[in-house]
Amino acid sequence: MKQHYDAFAKASANHVPLSPLSFLERTAAIFPDRTALIYNDRRFTWAEVMDRVRRVASSLTQLGIGPGDTVSVMAANTPELFELHYAVPLTGAVLNTINTRLEPETVAYILDHGDARLVIADTAFSAVMQSAFQLNGKALPAIDIVDPDGPGGERIGSETYEELVAAGDPGFAFAGPDDEWAALALNYTSGTSGRPKGVVYHHRGAYLMAMGTPVAWELPRHPVYLYSVPMFHCNGWCHAWTMTLMAGTIVLIRQITGEAVFRLIAEHGITHLGGAPIVLSMLINTPEAQRASVPHKVKILTAGAPPPAAVLAGVKKLGFEVMQVYGLTETYGHVAQCLWQEDWDALAPDAQAERQSWQGVVFPMTETIDVVDRDNGRPVPHDGETQGEIVIRGNTVMKGYYKNPEATAEAFSGGAFKSGDAAVRHPNGYIQIRDRLKDVIISGGENISSVEVEGILHRHPDVVLAAVVALPDEKWGEVPCAFVELKEGSRETEDSLIAFCKGHMAGFKRPKKIVLTELPKTATGKIQKYVLRQEARAMTETTR
Amino acid sequence: MKQHYDAFAKASANHVPLSPLSFLERTAAIFPDRTALIYNDRRFTWAEVMDRVRRVASSLTQLGIGPGDTVSVMAANTPELFELHYAVPLTGAVLNTINTRLEPETVAYILDHGDARLVIADTAFSAVMQSAFQLNGKALPAIDIVDPDGPGGERIGSETYEELVAAGDPGFAFAGPDDEWAALALNYTSGTSGRPKGVVYHHRGAYLMAMGTPVAWELPRHPVYLYSVPMFHCNGWCHAWTMTLMAGTIVLIRQITGEAVFRLIAEHGITHLGGAPIVLSMLINTPEAQRASVPHKVKILTAGAPPPAAVLAGVKKLGFEVMQVYGLTETYGHVAQCLWQEDWDALAPDAQAERQSWQGVVFPMTETIDVVDRDNGRPVPHDGETQGEIVIRGNTVMKGYYKNPEATAEAFSGGAFKSGDAAVRHPNGYIQIRDRLKDVIISGGENISSVEVEGILHRHPDVVLAAVVALPDEKWGEVPCAFVELKEGSRETEDSLIAFCKGHMAGFKRPKKIVLTELPKTATGKIQKYVLRQEARAMTETTR
Incomplete structure (x- = not known):
């Protein structure tokens, strides 16, 4: 009877606040003498x-x-x-x-x-x-x-x-x-x-993130984990806590290079690592002489821009098993994963790689991920074509934005967290990102705000209008590319503007290319970024 | 600043009640066409x-x-x-x-x-x-x-x-x-x-139980699980929910026999199963003709009475990997597990088996397990000798006893759930049950662990199952009395077994009476010691 079932008070015996701190307490008690951290x-x-x-x-x-x-x-x-x-x-x-x-x-x-x-x-x-x-x-x-x-x-x-x-x-x-x-x-x-x-x-969110990750990634006890994801980024996908839970050995590194990854695999028997697609490219592009053999399967989680099929195929050949994941700072890191489906076994390698670049399905500890129509909030059909916005609901969604109740309310309006990413759903329910609603450029795993770079360019007295989009780049995935309208009579050049940027922003945010041109605009005067994106893409193809 | 961090209200976007129901929703969406259940x-x-x-x-x-x-x-x-x-x-x-x-x-x-x-x-x-x-x-x-x-x-x-x-x-x-x-x-x-x-x-407890079990048992995705634990027992250790989370295939069986287990392993590729030690005995005692080969490693969780070392060694030889777990109905099933320690690799097989029969260490989703002095509530020293009561604190401890606030309050008094099990802690922190508190035999002021005496009896090659209870005794208060099931065709007698005991244990621990008989068991294979205790009491009364 409901009244009897509801009669129980929470007691210290049966209700303990979830916290990732408990993982360290347990692992230090059970495996005190195992190596936890290796740093040089x-x-x-x-x-x-x-x-x-x-x-x-x-x-x-x-x-x-x-x-x-x-x-x-x-x-x-x-x-x-x-x-x-x-x-x-x-x-x-x-x-x-x-x-x-x-x-x-x-x-x-x-x-x-x-x-x-x-x-x-x-x-x-x-x-x-x-x-x-x-x-x-x-x-x-x-x-x-x-x-x-x-x-x-x-x-x-x-x-x-x-x-x-x-x-x-x-x-x-x-x-x-x-x-x-x-x-x-x-x-x-x-x-x-x-x-x-x-x-x-x-604490609840980080605890659940850490508990769900072994289920999602099939982590064994005592993984040897190379911490190649910066810990300043979503707390390194919460892996500091996850690897403690699994009583792993965490190999730390200041500066990641392909050679270092291969060396550490040979030296410590790395079994797992994570990284932006640039890490995958690094591995492929490591000269053979610097590549130690990979004697066992090494599993990689990759997130950020979807890795190109060629890159996925390349790392597979080297002995790595890659799983694409998706998430945002607001979701503690990864909340979707591209789980392998058995019927993919029969596909051609290219088709397999294409599937593997999808963002996939919900993590176990995330409750729901949907792709919804931005106007009416309804889920889009699973047709692989209709675009909507990815929305996420679950216990690994942030409390909110610090001292910003308006932005918090806006992000959660509609009952789920609005990611700002546009995606489709395939007939099997898998999510694939099509575009970024916000014009984020992801360069070497780092998010660059185009708005921010534009703002700095706008500080230059001769700059009338600036728009920054992603330029596809083999090494970094994407790099910023700026389109700039100058004042009439200005003598500024691409080089002089790049020099200006050097004094005002971090290196990775600096446009690698600046095009001086009149910007395409809508009738109401908004810059048509999609046109610029096409131009940038065309430039890359020409230079190849 | 604390006031800003505390300012966030829970929203439907970021706070979802934990429930094992979510596992079915996810697995059915991601793996709709995979086989979930096989029953004949x-x-x-x-x-x-x-x-x-x-x-x-x-x-x-x-x-x-x-x-x-x-x-x-x-x-x-x-x-x-x-x-x-x-x-x-x-x-x-x-x-x-x-x-x-x-x-x-x-x-x-x-x-x-x-x-x-x-x-x-x-x-x-x-x-x-x-x-x-x-x-x-x-x-x-x-x-x-x-x-x-x-x-x-x-x-x-x-x-x-x-x-x-x-x-x-x-x-x-x-x-x-x-x-x-x-x-x-x-x-x-x-x-x-x-x-x-x-x-x-x-719901919270069952969710966490299911999330912690893959971490504890290193469950891969898609385990093929033989449901040999009755689902009426702690909801089958909550594995109905755990196996859904892992998108496993669950093989169902009405009546477990050694022959059936071997047949199902061959037929469906069972990878995991659970059971009382009696299941282990069944496997060992299955005639070779009825044993299909075990082509891959099959992992078994066993709980209930600690399995005798000889039984552990026997199943290992057959190709099974056994992990001892411990729990109670009040804790949703298993909350402690005997995790392998690398320094055990170097031990002799007997010593390994002895370690493996310990109840071990806390599960990941259980917060704490302690062994405490019943008088003052303080943890016992980790000396492998001092007995105390196992107490458990965490989110997989029951809400309480239905319509029984007195029993609930008593069970939770002291801030943790009192198990009623007597145990010691070894220097490495591992817990070993000595007895149910009520199973301890007190003879001439000395505590005798019935489990210890049973373990020694199990070393005898003809002993299939042994249970030791207290026999009221005028001189000593209580003396140990053993009930023993022998292998078919064995020629051992009460006297010959008592002689065997003489060579293996201190005089005061030696059973003064050994009854050769089939042991009464519960549905889950637990020996019904209370029945034996009644028999022992009846024997005393008759002889008086």
């Missing part, structure tokens, strides 16, 4: 990671960090950044990882908007951080990560990370949050339509 | 299962079943029972599976106490059900499962299950509960100490 010559066991995490958390507490505080971290994929995925939430604070390629202006914005109370930065990024402090007119308390294997840089902090470890209390209580809905991480988007937005993750 | 000559794809589930749910609704109603099911492991794991909760009702070996008195008690509104019974159990109705003085509305492969029996229902399917609406809305804490199942304990208690499961 440094190795840490799970017991050591646990010890260091507790110490750092206790030191952060000593520095006044506590529940709801933002701790901003600008670091490469080193042991410190991995550990901070536990140490920061262990204090109740929120981990804000910052894209290491950002220019000072945006870093300054993130620190200010995100209410950062402490900065932990690799000295490789201390100059950028210091510029950001200057722009904000305010230096934050800082801790330096001094990595002997990094390029180094000036120290800006009061202490080093290792001093936090040394001074910390190894007996610091290890406990998750009281509420699984509590904030865990703050990740800024690339800001496609203006300022970057702060995406807030909660 | 009947096969159903996932699309067919989904269709049947919707139809049955709609018919149940027509019968007036809705949120919070109890639907009692007494059935063998047939497709109907599998489908009811979805169809009943889909109506919002609670699935109450009844042990098929129970006598009418207990069935009557369960129907009455559980507030059953509808009974669905295989005709094999219709006689028992009818007797139960008579005992209660009230016949409930009933539906018959008519299984041509079953032994048959009188029809007691208004309709058959297949009539529910035929009359049902295939367009019935597929939706989970509004609240993940809503009741999903009602499972009565075996009631070893009085009346059985009604254990209430919720």
Whole structure:
């Protein structure tokens, strides 16, 4: 009877808030002596990671960090950044990882908007951080990560990370949050339509993401995982937590190259890695002399721009098994995966590769992914042709945008998160992205906002109008290409404008090509970007 | 800042109640044409299962079943029972599976106490059900499962299950509960100490159980699973839901025999199964002529009484990989598992088997398992000697006992669920059960673990099964008494076995009496020690 079934109160025995912190507690207890982290010559066991995490958390507490505080971290994929995925939430604070390629202006914005109370930065990024402090007119308390294997840089902090470890209390209580809905991480988007937005993750979502990923990827116990996805990007697809759950060995790397991947496979027996399609291209383009053999199957998750069929076929030949996944910062990383269907076995390699480039079907812990008509919200037919917008509903959708209730409400209006990606559904239900509703350029796995680059170009006194679109690029997937209308009589050239860009934006955002021309416009004066996209595509084909 | 992080309301986009129902929705959408169920000559794809589930749910609704109603099911492991794991909760009702070996008195008690509104019974159990109705003085509305492969029996229902399917609406809305804490199942304990208690499961717990099991058992996609665990027992360890999540093929069987297991392995390529140690014994004792070869690794989860080392070694030789798990009805099934440690590779086979019989470490979705001193609640030292009680805390602990707030409060007092099992913790943190607290034999002030004595008896090559209970004794208070099943044709006697014991254990642990007999077992293959205890008591009274 309903009243009897409803009569039970939640008790500490039977209701525990979900948190990825529990994975470290379990793995460190069961496999204390297994290698957790390998970074060049440094190795840490799970017991050591646990010890260091507790110490750092206790030191952060000593520095006044506590529940709801933002701790901003600008670091490469080193042991410190991995550990901070536990140490920061262990204090109740929120981990804000910052894209290491950002220019000072945006870093300054993130620190200010995100209410950062402490900065932990690799000295490789201390100059950028210091510029950001200057722009904000305010230096934050800082801790330096001094990595002997990094390029180094000036120290800006009061202490080093290792001093936090040394001074910390190894007996610091290890406990998750009281509420699984509590904030865990703050990740800024690339800001496609203006300022970057702060995406807030909660403990429940990260826990479920980590539990669903082994099911989706068929992860065995003790995977040897190469962390080639930057941890500043959706917390490295939440794999820091997933690999802890699986008691894996995580191999860390500052700068990924094809040669390094092959070397680490041979040296450590890497079994799994993730990366943008550029990583796949790297592997294919590694000279044979630098390629160690791949003695076992290595599984790769790839996300970002769909990998070209030729690239998929190429990596398969090298011994890699690739699965395309899809997701956004707002969804903690991957929420769709291109699961292999048995009837694909009979297809020709090209057709197989084409299927494999689809974004596919929903992850186990994601509840629903639909492609809906933007006007009426109804699912599009599964005809492989009708375009709609991808919308996602589930527990791995962000809490919302930090201090931006309007954008949050708009993103969730309609009852699901609106991705801004246009897609079709094939008759088997698989999703394939057709275009980006927002004009994001994905270059080497990094999202570049065309609006942002246009804004900078518009700062030049001679620029009347600028439009930036993606130029297909073999190496980077896409690179920015700018179409610019100049003032009459201007003497600016492509080269001089590129030089102007150099002074104002991060290298990866810089247009690789600038075309001086009159821009095609609609009757109401809107720039017809699709025309420019066609032109850019035509340029690539000509140059091939 | 905390106030900003806390400002987010839960929305339908980012907060979806966890429910195992979502697994069927996903798998039926992604793998509609894969075989879901195989039962003798009947096969159903996932699309067919989904269709049947919707139809049955709609018919149940027509019968007036809705949120919070109890639907009692007494059935063998047939497709109907599998489908009811979805169809009943889909109506919002609670699935109450009844042990098929129970006598009418207990069935009557369960129907009455559980507030059953509808009974669905295989005709094999219709006689028992009818007797139960008579005992209660009230016949409930009933539906018959008519299984041509079953032994048959009188029809007691208004309709058959297949009539529910035929009359049902295939367009019935597929939706989970509004609240993940809503009741999903009602499972009565075996009631070893009085009346059985009604254990209430919720959707959140079953979802997490199903998500944690692939991580714990390294389940691949598409396992071929032999459902040898009765689904009336902890909902078959929640594997009905887990195997749906993994898009497995579930092979169903009414009556498990060693020959049948080997035949189904050969016929369908079974990769996984679960069972009480008696299933392991069955496999070992299957005559070689009836054993098909095991061409691939078959993984077995075993739970119940810890399997004797000799049994573990025996099944390993046959090509099975066994993992010992531990749990209770109150914990949705398994919450501890004996994970292999790499340093065990170097041990002698006997020592390996001994380690493998430990209950081990916590499952990924269980938060904590401790062994605590019953007097002060403090964890016992990890010395492999100090006994305490196993206590469990996590989201796969029941809501509580149905209509029994006193028992619920008592079970949860101390902040975790008290298992009633006595155990030690080894230096590596692994838990080993010494006994049910009530199975401990106290002889001359010394605690004797019946499990330990049983393990030694099992080393004797002629011993198939052994159970040790307390025999009241005027001098010592209690002494061990063994009940032993011998291999067919064995010439061992009570005296020769007592002589065997003399060589292998301390005098005070040695059974003072050994009875050669077939052991009474529960439906799940657990030895009914309470029956043996009664026999032992009767023996004492006779001899006095």
